[in-house]
Amino acid sequence: MRNYFFGLLAILLFAVLIPNLKRDENKFENSGKMGKESKSSEDKYSILLPTYNEVENLPIIVWLIVKYMEKSGYNYEVIIIDDGSPDGTQDAAKQLQKIYGENKILLKPREKKLGLGTAYIHGMKHASGNFILIMDADLSHHPKFIPQFIEKQKSKDYDVVSGTRYVGSGGVYGWDFRRKLISRGANFLTQLLLRPGASDLTGSFRLYKKDVLEKLIKSCVSKGYVFQMEMIVRARQFNYTVGEVPITFVDRVYGESKLGGSEIFQFAKALLYLFATT
């Protein structure tokens, strides 16, 4: 009888363990191949680039966007939202406008550093596209994935398409063991508590339908990088559909990034807040 009891426990454990270990590994093998044939001419993609002191990275990221978007043939525009960088980011943006045209590259600066959410609202006011793509300008997000986001969106008319570092061919560069452990641990805990229906919650490489993004921003209260997590959790709350594309995240080619105690505290606070309210 005792053996029977522990045998049952072991079976139960493995029943949960095995499917979860390799979960999601093959789910996205089709992404990137789909939807190429249906290229709707009226769709336009507004790419929002919030910047602060990105004078070195901005020309590179814009060059890459132009390279991959011209190749894909989709209609697009780049909107640079600079929060009064003292390093001359806006001069670089103006030079890029001369090179690529003021209808392709829009510069919509703000006077000082304000929140990320308001940057998106500010950018959206000037966006002429019906889709909004949000990415970081520091080269951690590669524009080569944008056409894959668009194809993924078209494949099932998703409301949101989110880039994910945690699934399939996605990954990171420049992270040590500690950083990976914190990231995976935090992700596991979040998946357990919130079941958000998306594997990467804190990433900010995403494509939204314009009206969906407007509604999500209005309903979000967090600041900083936790804001990204709230956006995707609210998306689930409003029953929006979320597609995912594996992305590679190359951490800060120039400059440095941090993950300290205060970030972890912020994250825990936001997690509990969303756990209790959504």
Place this chain on the structure above:
Amino acid sequence: MTKLLEWVAVLGALGAVWLSLVTNTVEFGFVRQYPTAVFYSPVIFVGLFGIYAIIVVLYRVFTFNDCEKAAAELQEEIVEARADLAKLGFRFK
């Protein structure tokens, strides 16, 4: 229903079953045979789940892709971009 309420509801239901077993409100041969195992079953399950969580997280840490190729490609493209932009008349700072 918020996630918090979902958790409270499910844990409450499981707690009720456990309580009914340990207080012998519901009679079960198994319970009479192994009263200690039943009494400590919540702790056992939490412990097992903890082990499961550690295994999954560690597995995912060690299988986290290192995108060496993507990083190298990006470096090449940066060089290419700077050369092309300079040709187009961009003045780098």
